[in-house]
Amino acid sequence: MDKQEKPRADVVSKGTLTHAKLRKAAAAVFAKRGFHATKVSDIVQQLGVSQPTFYNYFVSKEAAYEELVQEFRRRLQALTLTLLIAPDIPSAEVVDRVALSFRKFLDFLADDPDLTEIGFFQPPGCTPTKVGMATWIATNIAQEQQSGLFRDEVAAGQIGKCFVGMIDQMARDRPDAATRATLAQGCARLLCNGVWAKPT
Amino acid sequence: MDKQEKPRADVVSKGTLTHAKLRKAAAAVFAKRGFHATKVSDIVQQLGVSQPTFYNYFVSKEAAYEELVQEFRRRLQALTLTLLIAPDIPSAEVVDRVALSFRKFLDFLADDPDLTEIGFFQPPGCTPTKVGMATWIATNIAQEQQSGLFRDEVAAGQIGKCFVGMIDQMARDRPDAATRATLAQGCARLLCNGVWAKPT
Amino acid sequence: MDKQEKPRADVVSKGTLTHAKLRKAAAAVFAKRGFHATKVSDIVQQLGVSQPTFYNYFVSKEAAYEELVQEFRRRLQALTLTLLIAPDIPSAEVVDRVALSFRKFLDFLADDPDLTEIGFFQPPGCTPTKVGMATWIATNIAQEQQSGLFRDEVAAGQIGKCFVGMIDQMARDRPDAATRATLAQGCARLLCNGVWAKPT
Amino acid sequence: MDKQEKPRADVVSKGTLTHAKLRKAAAAVFAKRGFHATKVSDIVQQLGVSQPTFYNYFVSKEAAYEELVQEFRRRLQALTLTLLIAPDIPSAEVVDRVALSFRKFLDFLADDPDLTEIGFFQPPGCTPTKVGMATWIATNIAQEQQSGLFRDEVAAGQIGKCFVGMIDQMARDRPDAATRATLAQGCARLLCNGVWAKPT
DNA sequence: AATGAATGAGACTTCATTCAT
DNA sequence: CATGAATGAAGTCTCATTCAT
Numbered sequence: 001m002d003k004q005e006k007p008r009a010d011v012v013s014k015g016t017l018t019h020a021k022l023r024k025a026a027a028a029v030f031a032k033r034g035f036h037a038t039k040v041s042d043i044v045q046q047l048g049v050s051q052p053t054f055y056n057y058f059v060s061k062e063a064a065y066e067e068l069v070q071e072f073r074r075r076l077q078a079l080t081l082t083l084l085i086a087p088d089i090p091s092a093e094v095v096d097r098v099a100l101s102f103r104k105f106l107d108f109l110a111d112d113p114d115l116t117e118i119g120f121f122q123p124p125g126c127t128p129t130k131v132g133m134a135t136w137i138a139t140n141i142a143q144e145q146q147s148g149l150f151r152d153e154v155a156a157g158q159i160g161k162c163f164v165g166m167i168d169q170m171a172r173d174r175p176d177a178a179t180r181a182t183l184a185q186g187c188a189r190l191l192c193n194g195v196w197a198k199p200t
Numbered sequence: 201m202d203k204q205e206k207p208r209a210d211v212v213s214k215g216t217l218t219h220a221k222l223r224k225a226a227a228a229v230f231a232k233r234g235f236h237a238t239k240v241s242d243i244v245q246q247l248g249v250s251q252p253t254f255y256n257y258f259v260s261k262e263a264a265y266e267e268l269v270q271e272f273r274r275r276l277q278a279l280t281l282t283l284l285i286a287p288d289i290p291s292a293e294v295v296d297r298v299a300l301s302f303r304k305f306l307d308f309l310a311d312d313p314d315l316t317e318i319g320f321f322q323p324p325g326c327t328p329t330k331v332g333m334a335t336w337i338a339t340n341i342a343q344e345q346q347s348g349l350f351r352d353e354v355a356a357g358q359i360g361k362c363f364v365g366m367i368d369q370m371a372r373d374r375p376d377a378a379t380r381a382t383l384a385q386g387c388a389r390l391l392c393n394g395v396w397a398k399p400t
Numbered sequence: 401m402d403k404q405e406k407p408r409a410d411v412v413s414k415g416t417l418t419h420a421k422l423r424k425a426a427a428a429v430f431a432k433r434g435f436h437a438t439k440v441s442d443i444v445q446q447l448g449v450s451q452p453t454f455y456n457y458f459v460s461k462e463a464a465y466e467e468l469v470q471e472f473r474r475r476l477q478a479l480t481l482t483l484l485i486a487p488d489i490p491s492a493e494v495v496d497r498v499a500l501s502f503r504k505f506l507d508f509l510a511d512d513p514d515l516t517e518i519g520f521f522q523p524p525g526c527t528p529t530k531v532g533m534a535t536w537i538a539t540n541i542a543q544e545q546q547s548g549l550f551r552d553e554v555a556a557g558q559i560g561k562c563f564v565g566m567i568d569q570m571a572r573d574r575p576d577a578a579t580r581a582t583l584a585q586g587c588a589r590l591l592c593n594g595v596w597a598k599p600t
Numbered sequence: 601m602d603k604q605e606k607p608r609a610d611v612v613s614k615g616t617l618t619h620a621k622l623r624k625a626a627a628a629v630f631a632k633r634g635f636h637a638t639k640v641s642d643i644v645q646q647l648g649v650s651q652p653t654f655y656n657y658f659v660s661k662e663a664a665y666e667e668l669v670q671e672f673r674r675r676l677q678a679l680t681l682t683l684l685i686a687p688d689i690p691s692a693e694v695v696d697r698v699a700l701s702f703r704k705f706l707d708f709l710a711d712d713p714d715l716t717e718i719g720f721f722q723p724p725g726c727t728p729t730k731v732g733m734a735t736w737i738a739t740n741i742a743q744e745q746q747s748g749l750f751r752d753e754v755a756a757g758q759i760g761k762c763f764v765g766m767i768d769q770m771a772r773d774r775p776d777a778a779t780r781a782t783l784a785q786g787c788a789r790l791l792c793n794g795v796w797a798k799p800t
Numbered sequence: 801a802a803t804g805a806a807t808g809a810g811a812c813t814t815c816a817t818t819c820a821t
Numbered sequence: 822c823a824t825g826a827a828t829g830a831a832g833t834c835t836c837a838t839t840c841a842t
Binding site: 440441451454460 | 814816817818819
């Protein structure tokens, strides 16, 4: 049989594999220790490769960190863009739809905890990430205000920030899936209806 | 002879003064650079004193940082305890009263920016600070729910966290006094009434 | 079958070609940066070949350098041997003949600037090269002294060294051909007649 | 007795002493191995101090090297300026006077061999040093040509370079004092009278 | 109360070189 | 003949911390 002896195109090359593994290991250690306290030696030891190998794939420790942050932001933005609420949604479903948005964010942040830690919780990357996220959400909210779904008593920009702040606090202690659903409901109610027991 | 050989209580001794100056300098540098990126040499250079002097007043770089964090938390808790809303408040004033709470927090965070940066924004101290703050606020809210001021549809703990998250996002870009007042109003409306344009 | 399986002598094999290219590339980088500051990766990048290829042709970075130095010295010695001045030269032509020698050296050093840099200017190779060159020249001069062409007031060895020193300084800033001719004339006059305006 | 307990002004402080010792040790190792092959650890080991101590006194390895090169050049220039030949020198003494100049240079280069190695023989510092030296000497020679001491058949600049080249070659193998005197005589004769046995 | 001087420990990064293909 | 991938060994430099004065 003359089966191919050369690597096939659909098989990732060894280098690509190593790069991916290094990224994962780096994410784990960065997430656990933070950028400064992370040693390159920690990262490579997890894989059993040498330190120079790390520098074959990343130009520096900082570049590796940045690569992870960027990856996180890219994914986060992609998610946000899918969460605009259609203007013709039945009134009875609004709160649930908002809850769904909260839940999608919480699920996203729970999906890759290491990357979340690096891109969303740790400085110095976290601040720009949240600023961006607040902006993207505010864009959605502004449209939803224009479509009459939300009141415009509070500026869309501020609502976006509040949204992010709520997500931030909810996600911090890594709730499980069930808890995330509950929290999303609570946030949606708070955001939609407020908490004041207005006298009728 | 009644010569004073001991420092009198009402006269700050040279040491106490140096200690205070070092704390201030340390706060400035820690706030600007973060814990890891701050060098003890940076701190002492600001004052023109030597490095051993630093170690006369702090057992370590970490201890100095911790001292600042603790100071911040003490002040923050003291503030929170003053912000419980009386049960007999007239309904018309509730939103304003909540806005006042938000504003007090924002003003507090603006008062000593370096300490705020260290105790509220920078890891690793920021997380416990916010957990504590959320708890204290939740305690207030639980009482306010019991007094019938707020609905208990959403758990007090969660509302506390949302409150903290909102504060966090509002304070991040250091708004001036006027902006803080506006933001506080917006947050209060959002928290009390929500943003949904409910059909009547 | 008379198929050629071995490379024919009149066809440069691929390997020989690569070797030559590598030598040239190595010379360029060594000349520019010096031995220590030259990285093997720099050399191979110029050719677009891989680092192991370098080690197919040179046993080490040092060996490659040494090969170049030796090459330079071989050529230099060959030149020197051609420059003995015949004893029966007409007196009127002596200075010009000496100038010719200077010029031949300067032209030689200008011919392959990279190799010159490596073999003549850079340590550690430059010192033995010059010692050798001074010796070869001194041999010529000793004969020229014996033939009565030159006075023997100054030892041939010392004159040889002075000759080398003059060449060294003249060649250092890579004069063009015209300048080299002028410099050679000047050196010849200096060496033959001195510069002192002796009172008559 | 109340003899002083504080360091007196006329006693060099410990730091200054360490700095001086480090300079000497650095000069020794740099001279022996060259810049690139010299390890900071080699330098400090000679003194029995730690590596950080080195960095208390020099901003980098390179800065230390540069400091030594500058020191050498300063001294060399100072020497050169003293060697201009007075125009009214008796004709009989000219060659001896030129020999004296050669000898002063050779003695200078022999005085601190480590510094000489670094500033005069090793690249990359050696080239600028010699260029400077040639220029300073050429300035002297130009004046000596104007005063009629030397012919101006050969340009002062070129004579300066030849002078430097001769010195360079003479100094290279570290002649002892007696040899230096002899060599200086030889160089002076060569430079003043040339070596050609001109037919009368 | 304060400091000049020193250092232990260790981080990041580089580079010549090799192995398996 | 050529190379993608990997590494051992080392080097420069940093920084919190201490000792003796």
